[in-house]
Amino acid sequence: MIKIIRRLRVVVNSSLSQNTITGLKVVMAMALLAVLFYGDVIDLVTLGQLITHPQVVMHIVVIVLVSLILSGLRWNLLLSCQGIHVSGIKSVQIVFITVFLSSFLPGGFLTSDALRTAYVIREAPGQRTAATWSIFFDRVVGFYSLFLLCFIFSWSYRDAISQHVSLQLLGSIAAGVSFGLPLAIFVFLRWSHTPWGGWLFSRVRSTQLRWILDRLVHAFDLYKETPKRMALVLFLGVFNHALTIACILVIVVAIGFGTLNGSDYVLVTLWSTAANALPITPGGVGVGEGSFDQIAHMLEVVPSTAGYGTIFLVFRIVSSMALLPGLVFYLIYRTDLTNILRDSTP
Secondary structure: OHHHHHHHHHHHHHHHHHHHHHHHHHHHHHHHHHHHHHOOOOOHHHHHHHHOOHHHHHHHHHHHHHHHHHHHHHHHHHHHHOOOOOOHHHHHHHHHHHHHHHHHOOOOOOOHHHHHHHHHHHHOOOOHHHHHHHHHHHHHHHHHHHHHHHHHHHHOOHHHHOOOHHHHHHHHHHHHHHHHHHHHHHHHHHHHOOHHHHHHHHOOOOHHHHHHHHHHHHHHHHHHOOHHHHHHHHHHHHHHHHHHHHHHHHHHHHOOOOOOOHHHHHHHHHHHHHHHOOOOOHHHOOHHHHHHHHHHHHHOOOOOOOOOHHHHHHHHHHHHHOOHHHHHHHHHOHHHHHHHHHHHOO
16 A cells, blocks of 8 residues: 555656646746737748648648658668568558657657657567667767757857857867767767677666666677668758758748848758757747748848747647647557557656
């Protein structure tokens, strides 16, 4: 009885803590949007015109749908490298469901990745660790491809970047990730297979940590054995970010905005996408818009008063429509989801 009471306390405290954090994030998002509206970062008139523009809506929805399908196929490639056999269609469905839930149900008791792990374990029982690593590497590939593109395009804007300390910092981060991450992986793999590396692993006191490191090395080895497949995974990661850029350009072309050209918007989109991923507000609401506007004005040759944040908010609102298939898949597999959550509860 005492154990049951203790467990209930843990569950309640965890739920209250999560709800508190979620509530704070929602309040912060609303406050940021209010500041952006009153600061003319977001133009309500232009916003209304664009989110009802038929061509803008159609093009963005189609592009985002393609992006989500490619994300599912990219993850499926990583699963296959780990020896997890899940159909490409099922992988795409799981991605749609988890993206939909994480976007419309912020602060739920399962994060998008945790839910994705639960789904794939349902499809491939007994491969929990391999499934978890596939999702981790999927995130790493998306993260790396974004900063690689940031570095490439930042190099073309050296003069503009040199005039702003914040842009210099962003450029340095992009360069560090672009070169540092592959180097770190290479050194880790070479070091882990040496006697010295084996000796250091054996000196790790935590049995759980030692086991995690061993599984990490094993996962790296499996991915290393399929270089062509991994090159395709990286290409799909880069292409997905290119599709996001395409959505922004669709909006810009639909209505003249500010004094930036097409290539300027590429760099602005990449950096604001990175900022939008910061877990400050649900879905990055307000953060992406504010970053987009600030970086856009930094790159302007001819200063303007354009509310560039409107562009990113239009992209956010319209792209949400492309997530509706996730709701359909969720309703179809709702019984499976109930079983998944029940089986995943410790």
